[in-house]
Every structure is written in structure tokens, then in C-alpha cells.
Amino acid sequence: MTPLVECHRVSLKAGSTLLTRELEWELMPGECWGILGPNGSGKTTLLQALAGLHPVSEGEIRLCGTAVEKMSRRTIARHAGLLFQETHYPFPLDVRDLVLAGRYAWQGWSGASSDTDEQISATALAAMRLERLADRPVNTLSGGERRRVALATLLSQQARVQLLDEPENHLDPGVRLKLLESFIEQLDSRRQATVMVLHEPALAVRLCTHLLLLFDDGSYELGETGQVATEASMSRLYGTRFHAVRAGEVLLFYPG
């Protein structure tokens, strides 16, 4: 089986600062990867590079076997969808229309939406529990509601790889986990996969099958969650001593 994402010796820079050095990584269908790292370690840059929005300075990124830089925007959008850290809407736009916009890469040149498009975006709206807000303009919603709209848009895009940049932003602690779990449940584990940048190690441990740790110096560590999420690696990652406690099935990390 072809991996959904292949990174071969990928190095990334922001300006002249080296962020990631010679990353070797493969993402297979059904996997859920958490990217952890301190501020400025290049987590967002890596996600954007995977979506073809940031150039690699060395190496190559392939989506389903094809190099990203050889793909059109439309083809990339069918392979990789991105949830941005922040969204800003200066013009009024209804929630329903925004979620339907996720279908663009699958529509003809006129951008007319078919019944299938309508159905897929309605399912996405329901999965993110947005039916009640469907006819509201997005700019009148709260931060958390807007976050759910962005997640629903991504679901309706039906890309092979879901790239989530800090998906927990603006979400209440109470619904955070459930919402992201129901997001992942909507995916087809035989063809889709998820990569999420997270700030909270505990959330990563609960949601992700694998972890990719990006260190300050451009090095990285990756593997299955159980093997990578240790006191030692978290302490090294954030540059401060971390302790792990197990509470039932939940593994928690706290600094101190």
C-alpha cells in the first residue's frame, strides 16, 4: 500500500532559521499522528508544507506517491485538507455555504454543487453539531463555534489526509475531546488519516496512535504513542522536567 504522506529527507526553513532537519516519515491510512513541540519548533510550517503552502528547502514530500510541487492546487486539496490555527471572515458568509465550500475541489468548473455535495456537507454539519447554526453568518459566531464550522468544512472536503493546526483552540475543555473524537470517527480508516498539531501532551496521548516530536534544534523523534510518550522525551521536548501519572486509562503529563 502506498503511504498517504511520505517525507524524504525533508528540511524546512522559516526565513533563514532551520526548523526541521532531514525528516523521514510515512503516514498510513487509519493512523492519527500528533505533532508536539515547543513554540517555534516548526509544527505549523510542517503542516503547511504537507499541504503545499510552504516550500521545502531540501528533500521531497509525496502525497499518495506524487510529489506535492508537481500537483495542482485542486489535486492537493483532494489529498490534503488543512484546519488553520485562526480563521478570519471580513465578509458575511453563512455557515452552510462555508461548509459546502469544502467541496470545491470535487466540483466542476462552474462550482455548482450536486446532491452528493449537499449531502456530504449536511453530514459534516451534523457531525460537528452545527445544524442549529447552519443559517447564521459565520462572523456572528463565537470562537468555539467558528472552530466547529472549520472542522465541518474540512470533513466535507473529504481529503485523504486531515491536517489540523491546534484543533483544540477556542474549544471548551468539556467538549474538546468528544468533538475531536467524533471528527476522527467520521473518517474512513481504510483511506483517510489525521495529523494534528497539539499543545497538550495528554490530549495527544488520548487521541493519537502515533507521535512526532519536533525539537528546538531541528531534530525529531517519532513512533507509536506508547513508546514515544515518556517522561524523558517530554522533558527533553519542552526543556523542563515532566512527570507522568496514570489515572485509570488516562496518561497525564505535568511539568514541575
Added chain:
Amino acid sequence: MSGRLLILLLLPGLLLVTLLSLLLGSVELPPADLLSAMLFRENSLASEILWDYRLPRTLFAIVIGAMLAMAGAMMQTLLRNPLADPYILGTSGGAAVGVLAAFYLALPAWFHLVAAVAGALFSTLLLMLFSGFRRSRDTNRLLLTGIVLTTGWGALITFILTLSPSSSLPGMLFWLVGDLNEQASLTVPSLVLLLSLPPLLLASRPLDLLLLGRNQAASIGVDVPRMRLLLLAFAILLTATAVAFAGPIGFVGLVAPHIIRLISGSSHRTLIPATAILGGILLVAADLLSRTLIAPRMVPAGVFMTLLGVPLFLYLIRRQS
């Protein structure tokens, strides 16, 4: 309101102002005479006024108004800012300097359009370069850059006027404040307008998505550079043509798209045609006022557009902050 309904309501509005514009003017003609002149082409004073003066002038106002309104809508999408307008951001000023320079150098008439395009293009590139185009959320910087450019073009305009012989000054001045009295030709502006509509309407869906922002639009599959080039090209062509033929008339591009968005949202499939029709209505109405309010003296139509636009602009600024 649905887009189709809005357009269906706007068309009778356009017809109404057109009829008023044909019926009213500095020369008062009995409606019966006008009606018969309208229905039968006869050799009368009424017929001459109607067919040779009022009709061409009204059509000219419709075309110019439509172009300016569309140019405004394009700039707003391009810069993702509802306050963007070719007049406020200096595009019209650049075009005007081009045209006046061509006037001054006594270049042939067709060169006025070329000079207007060159000036508009140059001014818009300066705007994008200095306003931090990539972070166009920064409204202050965009407006400040636009105001500085407009001021600069204003100084150049004064400079050219100072150099010009006094015999050509009244013509230049009236052109500058948006006077529809001396319409040159209807053909070229109509052609430019008709050529602009199909490509923009065909791209209406990706243009909608461009409003989500550069990265977000790209991430769902929009070819952002191509769409931006399309917007830039047509915003400049429409502005430059309108300026070359009718002078720099302000605020049509701000007022018309704003009203349409309030009524039916920002979908370009509706926004583009509806804005064009409303732009036509606004400029015909402004021109009608300019011909009748203190008749027989004429106030340039651009003056009324500006008087309407300034309060709206102030209101928009207040609401944005």
C-alpha cells in the same frame, strides 16, 4: 434575498431612472412630445433632444456606473476589504494622471485609454507593494497607503493643470470632477464592460472562496494567483476605461457593492451583475440630479456621487473599528 429576485427588482429600477433621465432635463419638454418622439423618429426638437442628447448620455452613464461599481467589487475581493475602492485607493488618481499627461502632450485620443491603464496599473502595484498585501487584514495600513497615493496623484494633477494652457483648463477641470457632459464614445466602454462580464461570472465560485483568505482558499483547491491576476486585471481595465472616458468619479465602487452585499450576501454570481446594474442606476440618478437640481446650470455627476459616498464611507469605518 435571493440573487435572482434582487436582479429582477433592480432591472425595473434601471428602466425607471432611464425613463426619468430621458423625460427630465434643462429644457422642459411636454411629456406628450417626448412620448411621440420616443415612439416615432420624427424631425422635431423633442426628437433631437431625446435621441441625440439624452439617450446617449443616459446610456453612457449606465455603462460608466456599471464599470465603476464592478471595479469596486473586484478591488474589495482582491484586497479582502469592504472599504477598498479604486477612487479612495488611488487607482483612479493614477489613471487620471495618465490621461492628463496624454492631454498635455496632445497625444491621440486612443492613447488616453492606454495612459489610463498604465497609470492605474502603476498605482495599484504601488498600493499592493506598500500596504502589506499579504496581510491585507490591516485595514489602517491599506487605507493610509491609498490616501498617500491619492494625495500624490492629486499633486501631480495640479502640477499638470498648472503647466497647461488656460484655454484647455475648463475642459480638463470638468473631466476631472466627473462630468458626463462631453461623453466621447459609447462603443469602447460598452465593449470593455461586455468583455469583462463573462470571465468574471465564470470565475464567480472561486472568487467567493478567495474571500476566505489566501491560504484557506488555496487549501480547498482554489488557484489563488490566477484568481488574483484576473481580479487585478479587470479592476484596472474597468477603472482605467471609466476614468479615460468619464473622468475620476468616486464612490460608485464603494456604494453599489455595499448595498448589494447587505441585501443578498457576497456571492459573486449575484454580486457582479447586481452591482453593475445598481452602479448604472446610481450614476444615471446622480447625472439626473446634476442636470436638473439647479438647471440650467449643471453640477458634475461626480460631485453627487461623492456627496453620497462620503457619509457611507464614514459609517463603514465606524462599524469596522
